[in-house]
Amino acid sequence: MLEHANLTIQPGQRVAIVGANGVGKSSLFQLLLEQLTPEHGGVSLPGGCRIAHMAQEVAATERSARDFVLDGDIELRRLEYELARAETSGDDHGMARIHGELDIHDAWSAPRRADALIRGLGFTNADAERPMASFSGGWRIRLNLAQALMRPSDLLLLDEPTNHLDLDACLWLENWLSRYSGTLLFISHDRDFMDRVATQVVHFDQHKLTPYTGNYTAFEGQRAERLAQQQAGFERQQARIQEIQGFIDRFKAKATKARQAQSRVKALERMERIAPAHIDSPFSFEFPVADKVSNPLLSLRRGAAGYDNTVLLDGVNLTLLPGSRIGLLGPNGAGKSTLMDALRGAVPLMAGERNTGEHLEIGYFAQHQLESLDLDASPFLHLQRLSPGASEQKVRNFLGGFDFRGDQALTPIRQFSGGEKARVALAVIAWKKPNLLLLDEPTNHLDLEMRQALTMALQEFEGAIVVVSHDRHLLRNTVDEFWLVNDGRVSSYEGDLEDYEKWLAERRKDDGEPPRRQEAGATTPLQHNGAEPVGESADDRKYRKRVEADLRKKISPFRKRQAKLEAALDSLQVSLSKIEDALGSPEIYEEAGKADLRDLLDQQADLKRRMADTEEEWLTLVEEIEALESEGAAMSWEA
Numbered sequence: 001m002l003e004h005a006n007l008t009i010q011p012g013q014r015v016a017i018v019g020a021n022g023v024g025k026s027s028l029f030q031l032l033l034e035q036l037t038p039e040h041g042g043v044s045l046p047g048g049c050r051i052a053h054m055a056q057e058v059a060a061t062e063r064s065a066r067d068f069v070l071d072g073d074i075e076l077r078r079l080e081y082e083l084a085r086a087e088t089s090g091d092d093h094g095m096a097r098i099h100g101e102l103d104i105h106d107a108w109s110a111p112r113r114a115d116a117l118i119r120g121l122g123f124t125n126a127d128a129e130r131p132m133a134s135f136s137g138g139w140r141i142r143l144n145l146a147q148a149l150m151r152p153s154d155l156l157l158l159d160e161p162t163n164h165l166d167l168d169a170c171l172w173l174e175n176w177l178s179r180y181s182g183t184l185l186f187i188s189h190d191r192d193f194m195d196r197v198a199t200q201v202v203h204f205d206q207h208k209l210t211p212y213t214g215n216y217t218a219f220e221g222q223r224a225e226r227l228a229q230q231q232a233g234f235e236r237q238q239a240r241i242q243e244i245q246g247f248i249d250r251f252k253a254k255a256t257k258a259r260q261a262q263s264r265v266k267a268l269e270r271m272e273r274i275a276p277a278h279i280d281s282p283f284s285f286e287f288p289v290a291d292k293v294s295n296p297l298l299s300l301r302r303g304a305a306g307y308d309n310t311v312l313l314d315g316v317n318l319t320l321l322p323g324s325r326i327g328l329l330g331p332n333g334a335g336k337s338t339l340m341d342a343l344r345g346a347v348p349l350m351a352g353e354r355n356t357g358e359h360l361e362i363g364y365f366a367q368h369q370l371e372s373l374d375l376d377a378s379p380f381l382h383l384q385r386l387s388p389g390a391s392e393q394k395v396r397n398f399l400g401g402f403d404f405r406g407d408q409a410l411t412p413i414r415q416f417s418g419g420e421k422a423r424v425a426l427a428v429i430a431w432k433k434p435n436l437l438l439l440d441e442p443t444n445h446l447d448l449e450m451r452q453a454l455t456m457a458l459q460e461f462e463g464a465i466v467v468v469s470h471d472r473h474l475l476r477n478t479v480d481e482f483w484l485v486n487d488g489r490v491s492s493y494e495g496d497l498e499d500y501e502k503w504l505a506e507r508r509k510d511d512g513e514p515p516r517r518q519e520a521g522a523t524t525p526l527q528h529n530g531a532e533p534v535g536e537s538a539d540d541r542k543y544r545k546r547v548e549a550d551l552r553k554k555i556s557p558f559r560k561r562q563a564k565l566e567a568a569l570d571s572l573q574v575s576l577s578k579i580e581d582a583l584g585s586p587e588i589y590e591e592a593g594k595a596d597l598r599d600l601l602d603q604q605a606d607l608k609r610r611m612a613d614t615e616e617e618w619l620t621l622v623e624e625i626e627a628l629e630s631e632g633a634a635m636s637w638e639a
Helices: 025-032 065-070 074-089 092-104 107-120 137-150 167-178 191-197 216-251 255-270 336-344 367-372 379-386 392-400 406-410 418-431 448-460 472-478 497-510 538-583 591-638
Strands: 014-018 051-053 155-159 183-187 200-205 208-213 298-307 310-320 325-329 351-356 362-365 436-440 464-468 481-486 489-493
Touching: 014 025, 014 191, 014 216, 025 155, 025 183, 051 137, 065 107, 065 137, 074 092, 074 107, 092 107, 107 137, 107 167, 137 155, 137 167, 167 191, 167 497, 191 216, 191 472, 200 216, 208 216, 208 538, 216 538, 298 336, 310 336, 310 351, 310 489, 325 336, 325 472, 336 362, 336 436, 336 464, 362 418, 367 418, 379 392, 379 406, 379 418, 392 406, 392 418, 418 448, 448 472, 464 472, 472 497, 538 591
Parallel strands: 014 183, 014 200, 051 155, 155 183, 325 464, 325 481, 362 436, 436 464
Antiparallel strands: 200 208, 298 310, 298 351, 481 489
16 A cells, blocks of 8 residues: 655644545554554654544443543543542542642543533533433544544544534534644545645555645645646656667667667666656546426425424425525534435425425435445446346446446445445436435545545536535535525525634524434534633623734734745745656766756755755744634633
């Protein structure tokens, strides 16, 4: 998975690890956790480095959610155990010592901090007391994340932390991670999340680790330029190879030119080959046009929906026409999934009418739908069962767009990863030619290339779309309007995602208790870690806003300097790439190019020195900004 790979991470950096599914990103984390041993080379961590890691699975136990999260603080649990032993044995001296250590560890605030993490990730106050076994798999993963955040650490490793989060929880997590003082490495396929959190990006590609400065958007620009340079270098090198090979072919048999021909053979053998730049996605698919379409497709009139005789949504009036492109917004537990179930007819309305067009064909995707796939059947068999008369080549061509090619199209999906199963489910939906797509978090487990392919397919889709997603890039590029699900109502939302984020922030200030919901997980006002105080007075709020405004004014010059340094680093990287491209030319190492070679090597050394100095200044500046932000957050919290 890795070969001759080198990477250095500086303290305090927030590094996004990007790359296609299956290249080895999670294995890189296993190396850092010493769960894998490198065959060559080594991994070096600072002495005493405390690592926190988000587990991907957890066993169902009767332990409460709060206790499970508190278990993340291993040192706290050790001190509690020692205190219990000292109390049992009557060791007064030992108890006094341990109480002192607990004070230093800030143990008395631990339950409050654990509850803040639990609420921030979408649970209610009552959920903190519920046993782990009562939560579904996705909600247990959220608790795994809370446990990792609870653990005091110098290095935090998060593997796709947003996969089981909704938009509200994603926004909260972004805020929490931006204040994390340690070094963060995280694997993600969410470009907006990476843009908000990452200060560096490491691209895992072709068994190498390539670092880039800045967030994901900066990485895309830098990589595009590097690929363009690589392709240009490849084409120049290929032309030179053809020229040398032509000389060899013409003169290798002539005695007078044999030595020169042999010299060029050796030059070809020594030449370090530049790889062609490949940026083509393995995915290319579409949602075929439905054979027939009704207008309208579906409508709800005076609808009421809920579960167990409890009405969660009332007075719902909506119509879906061909071409409708709707994004559902709303707090945790407000009823977005309930509305999806009402639209697809999964549960009967408790009041009102659901009217469907004669030719309505619904394609529904949700994570629990993956459980309905036949694990012993292949992707090919799934589609063949739907259309027994379809030719083998037609089915194979269709599956190829989802990157199921050759033997993989015939492999039982039991062996597939979560992302591969999600692609099978999407392929099944597309094959059915729906004219209404109901998508509930369709990008979970999908890598960036597949997310982009899905976005493009949805852009071309001629039917209606209703989507719930924490992937803001998908929402911005596929929907035309938003509906807000809140306080038991469904209404048109006139703002954009940025307005919705502000609305959520205001709502957290005003709400003392989270909304009731029918399933595990609902937002509550954020506490200290989230960092909006609850129940503050008008005077306190004014004072806090003034403190925050002063902080923004104080930080502004630092931010501007940070942007200049990042631009300088980008420029230096481009210049260095050009120098290294020139150093890859065989002519520069011939006798006539010695002077140019010395000049290029001097420029290369100078650029590397300037990059190191600029990066050091950038890191110092980031630390100063974070210190100011921490100071401001403390002042605001005290207010």
